[in-house]
Every structure is written in C-alpha cells, then in structure tokens.
Amino acid sequence: MLKDSLLYLAQNPRMKEFVTHNRVARGAARRFVAGEALEDAIAATQTLNQRGMQVALDLLGENVTDAQEAYTATQEYIQALDLIKKTNVNANVSIKLTALGLDIAKDLCNENLCTILDHARELDIFICVDMEGSLYTERTVDTVMHMHERYDMVGTVMQSYLYRSYKDTEQLIAHDIRIRLVKGAYKEPESVAYQEKYDVDKNYLQLMEMLLARGHFPAIASHDEHIINTACKYVRDHGISKSAFEFQMLYGIRRDMQEQLVKQGYNVRVYVPYGSQWYPYLMRRMAERPANLMFFMSNILR
C-alpha cells in the first residue's frame, strides 16, 4: 500500500515540485544521489574506486518530451564519458532510452544512442541501457539487440518481476550481450509481472543461475543478502571464477555489504546517480524500504 502510494507519487508533478524545491529535502537526497553536478559524481567515484569498487554513472532524468531535451541529455552523457576518460576513474555509464527521446520518436532516440555509443566505443567505455517500465521493455530489448550488432560494448538490464524475462534473457545470452539482473523497480500490472516478493525472488534466483552459468560477465544487482549468499555459494560450487561476474548495488545502500564483498575478492560496482532530476529515483528507493522514507522525513522535519 505504502509502496504503491510512493510509486504513484514518483509520477506526481505537484509533489515533485514541492520536494525538489525544498532545501532540506535536497540535502537529505544526498544520501542516495551523489549530487546535481557531474563533478559530484566523479568525486564520489574517486572515493569508491579508492575503496576497491567500480562505478556505473547514472545521469538522472527520464521521459523527456521534446527533442532539444533529448539532445541535451545526449550531450550530458558525452560529457560524462569524456570526464571519465580525463580523470581516469574506473567507471562505465548507464543510460535510459526515454531520456534520449524514445517517447518522441524511435529514430530520434536511436540517433542519440548511436552518438553516445560511437563516443563510448572510441573511449572504450561500456554502456548499459537501463530497463524502464514495461511499456518500454520490447523496444529496449530490440534496440539493444540491434545496436549490439555494431557496438559490442552495449548491454542491458533484465527484471525478474516480468514474466517475459526468462525468454529475453535466453535471447540476450545467445547473442553474448552483457546483462545486469535486477528485481524491477516500477509499478507493474499482474498481466505482465509477478506481484509477490516470493515469486520475484524465485525468478531472480533462476535467472541468476542461468546468467552465472552461461552469461557474458553478468551483473548480479541486488541488496538482498539471501540472493548474494546464494550467488556466492553457486559460483563456489560450480567452480566459476570471481572475475567472471560482478555484484552491483546502489549508491548509499548496504555500504557494509559492498565493502565486505570487496574484502572477499568479488567485483563490486556501485551505481552512482547524479543530476537535477533526482525526484523519481528517490521515490523509487523509498518505496523499496520504509526506513529510507523515515530517514528522509526525519531530516525534513528536523
């Protein structure tokens, strides 16, 4: 109920206006977002790199409605790639197709995506296309499959709450496409997605074993201790090298576990969000865990 309300508020313009203009709320958001500027994200990356972690930079922003905004987002992704190279930090980049204009026109989105992929290939930086709501799943999978024919350094995300992910994962593995496995962060109807945590987790474990056994450097992206322990046991039991995959977690979440995994010799990549459009991201994180909402509210009310 609370989760549904928060996911609903993530799309609510009035709530967004209120929260993003509140100075204290902006400060509290820093627990989960590196900052509003690219330089903030690079500074956070340097700190994480020093702790033995790699980074996926995520410029916040989605669902742009005009071509100029999509162009601006494309240029911002290019700047991120350039600054990664210039500062020599260990990071790759996550992007969202709706930030590149997918809601406006597929051709426009593809054109912007090619601009980014051309540049990323030149700089030898991996690009992960994030998975958004189920309205976009088919188009995201098709776009990544198509782009991967030209750019082998592009991958995408599979969400274990979607029924279709088993089939999609098989297809992406067959094409050697890198996959980040997540549970899924959007509110989805029963017609397309499992509603119960038990089913989402069960499907996650099934997809995870498939990826660890046959995937191309998969990312196990979760903060769920049971899932992480099962992954560690699975690779141990099957003689899979720790260098054949990575764990991924979100900035500011389960930092204790991130450090512990690094100490145990696993690859850990932290997803570092930054930018002015942090409101929907923050609401999704709070929907996942009421304690985050308490943290946020107690800062605002303090």
Ligand code: FDA
């Ligand atoms: P789950 O939500 O079941 O939580 C298990 C445990 O983890 C909790 O009991 C708690 O201890 C801890 N935990 C989880 N979330 C927490 C939080 N917000 N704060 C504090 N503790 C928390 N989704 C998507 O739809 N498309 C995408 O492209 C991505 N990309 C992505 C990248 C990376 C690197 C990560 C880690 C996650 C995503 N996600 C995503 C989000 C993902 O779908 C999911 O919503 C969150 O990871 C939460 O799910 P968990 O697997 O952590 O388990």
